[in-house]
Amino acid sequence: MARALDITVVLSPVLRSVFDGRSTVSLSLPATAQVGDVVESLLNLYPRAKAFLAGDLKNPGGRFLHVATASGGQGLAAGQKVYLLTSSCRPGDNRAGLEG
Secondary structure, eight states: OOOOEEEEEEEOGGGTTTTTTOSEEEEEEOTTOBHHHHHHHHHHHOGGGGGGSTTOTTOTTSOEEEEEESSOSSBOOTTOEEEEEEESSOTTOOOTTOOO
């Protein structure tokens, strides 16, 4: 039987209200999990986070969810931290006066 991966998701301050005020979320995922599995698990546990997905038609001017890992790839390792961040403008939108 494959061991589970214990992953810690570190949340940016802007996102904490969507995740019940937490600064981190601990997940136990299958050993074969990738970054997409982390995102899917978070969206299942915290459905309000869906409003931060790029391309959300209900909130076209909203923020965008960014996922970063220390490995820079899709693979995960036990004990790894995954960082969840957001920006206040669309990627590639460099208009003056916007936070990015």
